[in-house]
Each structure stands twice: as C-alpha cells, then as structure tokens.
Amino acid sequence: xxxxxxxxxxxxxxxxxxxxxxxxxxxxxxxxxxxxxxxxxxxxxxxxxxxxxxxxxxxxxxxxxxxxxxxxxxxxxxxxxxxxxxxxxxxxxxxxxxxxxxxxxxxxxxxxxxxxxxxxxxxxxxxxxxxxxxxxxxxxxxxxxxxxxxxxxxxxxxxxxxxxxxxxxxxxxxxxxxxxxxx
Numbered sequence: 001x002x003x004x005x006x007x008x009x010x011x012x013x014x015x016x017x018x019x020x021x022x023x024x025x026x027x028x029x030x031x032x033x034x035x036x037x038x039x040x041x042x043x044x045x046x047x048x049x050x051x052x053x054x055x056x057x058x059x060x061x062x063x064x065x066x067x068x069x070x071x072x073x074x075x076x077x078x079x080x081x082x083x084x085x086x087x088x089x090x091x092x093x094x095x096x097x098x099x100x101x102x103x104x105x106x107x108x109x110x111x112x113x114x115x116x117x118x119x120x121x122x123x124x125x126x127x128x129x130x131x132x133x134x135x136x137x138x139x140x141x142x143x144x145x146x147x148x149x150x151x152x153x154x155x156x157x158x159x160x161x162x163x164x165x166x167x168x169x170x171x172x173x174x175x176x177x178x179x180x181x182x183x
Contacts (some may be wrong), residue, residue, distance in 0.1 A: 003166045007034035016040060024180035025173035029076065029158070032167050049083075050154055052181035056140075056147040058088040063112055064119045064148060065155045066090070066098045071123045074159035076169055083174045111139060115148065122152050 006028055009020040016034050019041055023030055034040050054061060062085035069077035082095060094112070097105035103116035118136050121128040128136075137144055161167075 001166065002028070002032065002168055003164070004032065004035065006031035013037060019044065024033055025176045026150060027080070028167050028170055029080075029162060029171055032161065032165050032173045038079060038096040047154060047158075048181045050151045051178050054144075054151065056144040056151070059085075059090055060115045060148070061151050062088055062090055062111070063094070063098070063108075063152075064152055066095065066101060066160060067116050068123060068152055068155040070098055071120065072156065072159035072163065073160050076162045076167055077155065077159050079172050083172050084178055087175045087178070114139065118148065119152050122149065123156060 001135075006018060007020070009017050009026075010133060012034060016037050020026065020030060020034060023044075030044070033043055036043075050061070051058075062081060065081050066078060066085055069073070069081060078099075078154055085095060086092075089147075091107065093107040094105075097103070097107055103120060104113055108116065114132075118128055118132055121132055136148075140148070
C-alpha cells in the first residue's frame, strides 16, 4: 500500500488535473508525482524526451533502465519497462539474465555489456571509472554518453520515488506511453 495517497485528478489543481487527464496511461506513478505540482510537467517532458527523442539506441536505453530497476529493487519500474524493452529488441534471454542479476551473460554482446557496466558503475559509484569511461568514449559519441547518463539518472530518481512512496504495482501499460510520444 502506498505511503502517500495518490493525487485524484478530480480534486487536483487545474494544471495538475489537465496534465493527469491528458496522459496516455494514467499510471499510479504519475498520480504520485502529481504531489510535486510544479515538477510534474517538467518531469513528464524530461521522461518523454528520454523515451522518444534521444539519439541513443532505444534498445540500449531499455537495457540500462532495466538494469537500474534491478539494482534499485524497483519492481514497478521493471514491470513497466519489460514490454517496452521487448518492443525495441531486447530478447527474453537478456531480460531473464538481467532479472537474475547477470549483466555479463553471454546473451549480451560487447556493446551491451559495456552499457550495462557503465550503468552499474554510475548507479553504484556515481562516477564511472576512467577505464570504463575511456572504453565507452571510443564507442559512443559524446551526445549518446550524456544521454545514457541522463537516462540512468532519471530512472534512478523514478526508482527512488517509487520505492520510497511505495507506489502500488499495477499491470504494465505496454508500449502505450512510448507509442503516444512518437506521434
């Protein structure tokens, strides 16, 4: 059970009500985020830009998001992102490996493992090691490196919001949110 009540769109301030009523999927996370009235729209825009506008491969982004969810024990985040990950090419074997905590499994290629190692270090250590950074800088342009850092950081924030407020698990929205952002 959630530690805070969900914001009810009916009784919410007008801007919050408009935002909540305009969502493609009225997930509980958004109704929890709505307590931070002035942050709601910017957070949704930022999250939307990560999901729909980054140059970074959507598949690599989703591998990183699933890794953040697993490292953060954020089951809600995991449940919501598995269908998105599948839709962008993450395999069942890769999802199973991440779920088991095996980011070095043979089902991942060298680039996948590098992104996952970068994610691990970013989550665990804040500053990625010089060796990992040098390796990723050889394989990715600066834009994609910064996009990866922003995606990992955003989903760390979301994981902490989910887990600290104990947002109740709900069925996955599938790819509805991502599909709507692409329109």
